[in-house]
Amino acid sequence: MADFDLKKYLSERKKLVDNALKELLPAPTGLEKKVLEAARYSLFAGGKRLRPILCLGAADVVGGKMEEVLPVACALEMIHTYSLIHDDLPAMDDDDFRRGKPTCHKIFGEAIAILAGDALLTEAFDVTASVRALQSFPSERIVEAMGLMARASGHRGMVGGQVIDLECENQEADLATVEYMHVRKTGALLTASLEVGASLGGGTPEQIAALKHYGQHFGLAFQITDDILDVEGEAHEMGKTPGSDLASNKRTYPALLGLSRSREAARENVEAAVQALAPFRGEAEPLRAIARYLLVRRA
Amino acid sequence: MADFDLKKYLSERKKLVDNALKELLPAPTGLEKKVLEAARYSLFAGGKRLRPILCLGAADVVGGKMEEVLPVACALEMIHTYSLIHDDLPAMDDDDFRRGKPTCHKIFGEAIAILAGDALLTEAFDVTASVRALQSFPSERIVEAMGLMARASGHRGMVGGQVIDLECENQEADLATVEYMHVRKTGALLTASLEVGASLGGGTPEQIAALKHYGQHFGLAFQITDDILDVEGEAHEMGKTPGSDLASNKRTYPALLGLSRSREAARENVEAAVQALAPFRGEAEPLRAIARYLLVRRA
Numbered sequence: 001m002a003d004f005d006l007k008k009y010l011s012e013r014k015k016l017v018d019n020a021l022k023e024l025l026p027a028p029t030g031l032e033k034k035v036l037e038a039a040r041y042s043l044f045a046g047g048k049r050l051r052p053i054l055c056l057g058a059a060d061v062v063g064g065k066m067e068e069v070l071p072v073a074c075a076l077e078m079i080h081t082y083s084l085i086h087d088d089l090p091a092m093d094d095d096d097f098r099r100g101k102p103t104c105h106k107i108f109g110e111a112i113a114i115l116a117g118d119a120l121l122t123e124a125f126d127v128t129a130s131v132r133a134l135q136s137f138p139s140e141r142i143v144e145a146m147g148l149m150a151r152a153s154g155h156r157g158m159v160g161g162q163v164i165d166l167e168c169e170n171q172e173a174d175l176a177t178v179e180y181m182h183v184r185k186t187g188a189l190l191t192a193s194l195e196v197g198a199s200l201g202g203g204t205p206e207q208i209a210a211l212k213h214y215g216q217h218f219g220l221a222f223q224i225t226d227d228i229l230d231v232e233g234e235a236h237e238m239g240k241t242p243g244s245d246l247a248s249n250k251r252t253y254p255a256l257l258g259l260s261r262s263r264e265a266a267r268e269n270v271e272a273a274v275q276a277l278a279p280f281r282g283e284a285e286p287l288r289a290i291a292r293y294l295l296v297r298r299a
Numbered sequence: 300m301a302d303f304d305l306k307k308y309l310s311e312r313k314k315l316v317d318n319a320l321k322e323l324l325p326a327p328t329g330l331e332k333k334v335l336e337a338a339r340y341s342l343f344a345g346g347k348r349l350r351p352i353l354c355l356g357a358a359d360v361v362g363g364k365m366e367e368v369l370p371v372a373c374a375l376e377m378i379h380t381y382s383l384i385h386d387d388l389p390a391m392d393d394d395d396f397r398r399g400k401p402t403c404h405k406i407f408g409e410a411i412a413i414l415a416g417d418a419l420l421t422e423a424f425d426v427t428a429s430v431r432a433l434q435s436f437p438s439e440r441i442v443e444a445m446g447l448m449a450r451a452s453g454h455r456g457m458v459g460g461q462v463i464d465l466e467c468e469n470q471e472a473d474l475a476t477v478e479y480m481h482v483r484k485t486g487a488l489l490t491a492s493l494e495v496g497a498s499l500g501g502g503t504p505e506q507i508a509a510l511k512h513y514g515q516h517f518g519l520a521f522q523i524t525d526d527i528l529d530v531e532g533e534a535h536e537m538g539k540t541p542g543s544d545l546a547s548n549k550r551t552y553p554a555l556l557g558l559s560r561s562r563e564a565a566r567e568n569v570e571a572a573v574q575a576l577a578p579f580r581g582e583a584e585p586l587r588a589i590a591r592y593l594l595v596r597r598a
Binding site: 030031032034035036039086089091092109110111112114115117118119121122123124125126128129130132138139140142143144146147149150151153154155156159160161162163164166167177180181184 | 329335388410418425428445454455458459460466483
């Protein structure tokens with residue numbers, strides 16, 4: 001697997017997820033169609049599909065059938081998109097642009113944006129409950145997947161992280177607080193993506209634990225490199241104003257540790273993530289490559 | 300059961316649900332505790348617990364164990380409360396008071412109110428997934444319950460209804476549109492409450508269908524009598540300004556049908572709801588009494 005082509009892998013998986021998402025989220029009809037238009041607008045605004053790709057990758061690693069896990073992988077992207085829509089709202093981070101495009105509420109208004117987020121969040125659970133009809137998975141594993149998704153999304157996960165992010169604005173925060181926040185705001189759903197993929201793929205408890213461990217370190221490395229990118233900021237590639245997190249006084253790794261120590265921390269977490277995959281062989285090569293890619297990504 | 304004491308029944312069930320909710324929603328701790336304080340504020344702001352009571356009632360009817368269904372009944376109240384918090388937001392209905400108390404965003408601010416709603420919605424799925432640990436229910440039924448809850452909450456249900464409600468504001472709308480809206484906005488979760496209770500209670504497909512049918516008519520009767528109450532409005536009892544729906548040009552049953560024909564429609568739907576319970580005997584008496592109560596309620 002020395003010649004593993006990550007770029008091709010990511011592009012193929014992204015296409016797979018995009019197509020599945022288009023089929024899963026119904027075309028807008030009915031008097032309520034505006035909310036689905038808004039949901040689709042944000043869902044197809046250029047996401048990298050990282051969470052679904054990690055979920056599918058975890059299913060691969062444990063020998064699961066990737067196509068059967070695909071709807072649930074898409075559900076994870078719906079949850080991610082819901083969180084972006086709500087985080088961007090005027091009452092929250094008040095962002096006008098994301099990935100270079102106007103945010104949902106700038107196009108559809110605040111009310112529809114709130115409801116589009118609500119719709120995506122609930123649709124994720126509907127989609128996941130519906131895979132029971134495929135009869136590919138034991139129902140226990142579906143219940144477990146939904147529990148993992150709910151915990152990663154709610155006050156124990158993303159909601160909690162966003163609350164802390166809002167509370168810390170314009171305040172001093174130490175490294176422990178920043179990490180506590182990121183583990184919830186970004187790490188929880190990334191980790192859940194791996195656990196869900198591993199569980200639905202039929203992994204053993206040990207395999208699921210190993211992939212969860214990978215996810216935890218991956219999540220931290222992801223956030224640290226995200227902070228570093230923001231500081232080094234290429235406005236064009238990121239689609240947002242460089243240094244904007246520092247400007248609004250948000251606590252970031254480079255602000256707390258300096259750039260050099262932040263890069264080191266990112267490297268350490270990537271190594272720990274790769275190390276967590278030690279029980280697996282070539283089948284885990286994509287997940288190893290994705291983790292290493294965090295250290296060289298430009299966007 | 301001629302001497303069935305509805306008032307006592309409702310009060311006892313409400314107490315049961317209130318206690319269970321207090322245990323289920325963790326006491327606020329951690330840096331993110333503000334969002335749980337906000338969620339608890341709205342969750343304990345005087346709700347009648349109608350959805351949990353209907354859910355438990357349905358479980359009783361099919362011979363289910365009420366205590367085992369209780370957490371999921373509470374999850375339905377969490378979903379209901381989330382929808383109230385989001386509907387009240389300035390970008391939506393912009394309501395300052397509900398049940399005579401300041402709305403969530405008036406106390407905690409918009410950002411925390413949005414997140415408190417998000418937290419309650421996800422917590423509902425977490426709580427439901429967690430009942431698997433009780434091993435009282437086949438996992439298929441839990442997956443089914445979560446699917447019903449998700450569909451009732453999302454764009455096919457409450458979110459869809461709220462979108463239509465917003466779109467119709469200051470517009471003419473005919474009876475079909477108003478009914479299409481209410482079936483989603485109010486009816487969907489009420490109906491799901493009965494289906495979930497009947498399913499987790501171990502009901503047969505026929506029993507579940509009968510209770511769903513009851514729920515559909517109950518939902519319509521509930522909305523019509525709500526509209527009538529609003530027109531006849533006793534500000535004190537309702538905790539909101541009487542006639543406020545008419546004033547903001549919302550389409551209501553009395554506005555479209557007149558008061559007398561609206562009362563008739565309410566009565567017809569209550570009768571149809573009671574009729575749907577024909578397969579059951581005395582065990583369905585509480586649900587019959589609750590439906591009939593809609594016609595005489597003052598709040």
